[in-house]
Amino acid sequence: MKAGILYAAKDIRIGEASMPEIKPHEVLLESKAAGICGTDLHIYLGEFEGRVAYPAIQGHEFGGVIVEVGSEVTGYKVGDRVAVDPVISCHSCPACVTGHINACRTLKLLGVDLDGGYGQYVAAPSSHLFPLPDSVPMTHVPMVEMYALGHHILQRGQVQPGETVALLGAGKLGLSILDVLCHSVSPGVTIVTDLQPFRLETAQKLGADQAININEVDPVERVLELTSGVGVDCVIEAVGHYHLPEGQEAPLAQAVKMIRSGGRVVTTGLGEQHSAVHFKTLVLKEAQIIASRVTRGEFPRAIQMMSRGLLHPDLLITEVQPLDEITAAFAQVESEDPCTIKVVLEI
Numbered sequence: 197m198k199a200g201i202l203y204a205a206k207d208i209r210i211g212e213a214s215m216p217e218i219k220p221h222e223v224l225l226e227s228k229a230a231g232i233c234g235t236d237l238h239i240y241l242g243e244f245e246g247r248v249a250y251p252a253i254q255g256h257e258f259g260g261v262i263v264e265v266g267s268e269v270t271g272y273k274v275g276d277r278v279a280v281d282p283v284i285s286c287h288s289c290p291a292c293v294t295g296h297i298n299a300c301r302t303l304k305l306l307g308v309d310l311d312g313g314y315g316q317y318v319a320a321p322s323s324h325l326f327p328l329p330d331s332v333p334m335t336h337v338p339m340v341e342m343y344a345l346g347h348h349i350l351q352r353g354q355v356q357p358g359e360t361v362a363l364l365g366a367g368k369l370g371l372s373i374l375d376v377l378c379h380s381v382s383p384g385v386t387i388v389t390d391l392q393p394f395r396l397e398t399a400q401k402l403g404a405d406q407a408i409n410i411n412e413v414d415p416v417e418r419v420l421e422l423t424s425g426v427g428v429d430c431v432i433e434a435v436g437h438y439h440l441p442e443g444q445e446a447p448l449a450q451a452v453k454m455i456r457s458g459g460r461v462v463t464t465g466l467g468e469q470h471s472a473v474h475f476k477t478l479v480l481k482e483a484q485i486i487a488s489r490v491t492r493g494e495f496p497r498a499i500q501m502m503s504r505g506l507l508h509p510d511l512l513i514t515e516v517q518p519l520d521e522i523t524a525a526f527a528q529v530e531s532e533d534p535c536t537i538k539v540v541l542e543i
């Protein structure tokens with residue numbers, strides 16, 4: 197079969213891969229669309245060497261049409277359109293047995309540790325499939341995982357209607373969280389920070405009340421000014437690898453200064469950099485820092501909202517490219533073009 201294959205760091209191109217063989221509880225899926233995520237870029241750049249073995253078939257935000265069903269699969273048939281939850285947990289480690297299956301000690305992701313959606317065909321466990329209504333086009337299917345992440349992050353932060361929320365970072369993930377936040381939680385005031393005007397404009401289109409360009413304004417000062425010095429109820433850090441204007445602290449350090457007493461900070465970026473947090477400030481506020489990793493059961497909610505047209509994937513998917521253009525598509529994502537948000541490959 198044809199696949200977009202990562203042969204070595206920064207060497208991704210179309211190649212031939214062997215057809216996946218399915219186990220009794222799996223289905224064979226014809227992949228239809230797969231997103232390029234920040235994690236995919238890190239893998240492409242070689243930052244996952246040791247975890248990801250070459251040649252690798254990436255693509256963990258994907259879905260498609262079932263073409264073969266394993267002997268023990270029930271509830272699905274050939275021709276069904278589905279989204280795939282890529283998180284594979286062991287169900288026996290201490291994290292799994294206490295319900296934290298998304299932080300499994302040996303967690304594996306289809307498209308990271310196992311072959312994923314950049315191949316024409318993928319073997320996927322039937323327990324990880326979610327039916328996709330006809331009202332959701334296949335080019336939107338990569339957004340199911342992104343929106344499920346948004347639901348998980350908001351659940352981790354226990355964000356309530358009417359609360360003030362600051363979202364740091366209006367990239368692919370930040371804007372997906374924002375879309376879910378503005379259209380499911382009814383926040384009081386939503387403040388977004390970034391340094392790219394296009395992303396900030398998109399944030400406002402999605403419903404952000406305040407868009408702060410950190411190249412022009414100190415985000416901590418501005419958030420405190422907007423909340424009469426009190427701080428926000430919840431800060432969501434979705435920056436990951438950061439580039440900051442001279443003199444500004446790391447996003448997590450900013451978050452601790454922006455939060456109100458007793459508030460919550462949710463951190464979800466996967467940057468390698470260290471963040472020096474002033475813990476005395478955190479203690480005096482008795483605030484919480486909560487981490488959020490992948491998803492845990494939020495796919496149906498994401499699909500439901502998409503099928504009802506409550507979310508805005510068309511604003512976030514700035515480009516759809518055929519699989520044959522995978523080399524150029526990764527080069528484009530790597531270039532950090534300020535007007536590119538989500539790039540989707542049509543398989």
Ligand SMILES: [Zn+2]
Nearest residue numbers: 233234235257
């Ligand atoms: Zn991802």
Ligand SMILES: [Zn+2]
Nearest residue numbers: 286289292300
């Ligand atoms: Zn486990």
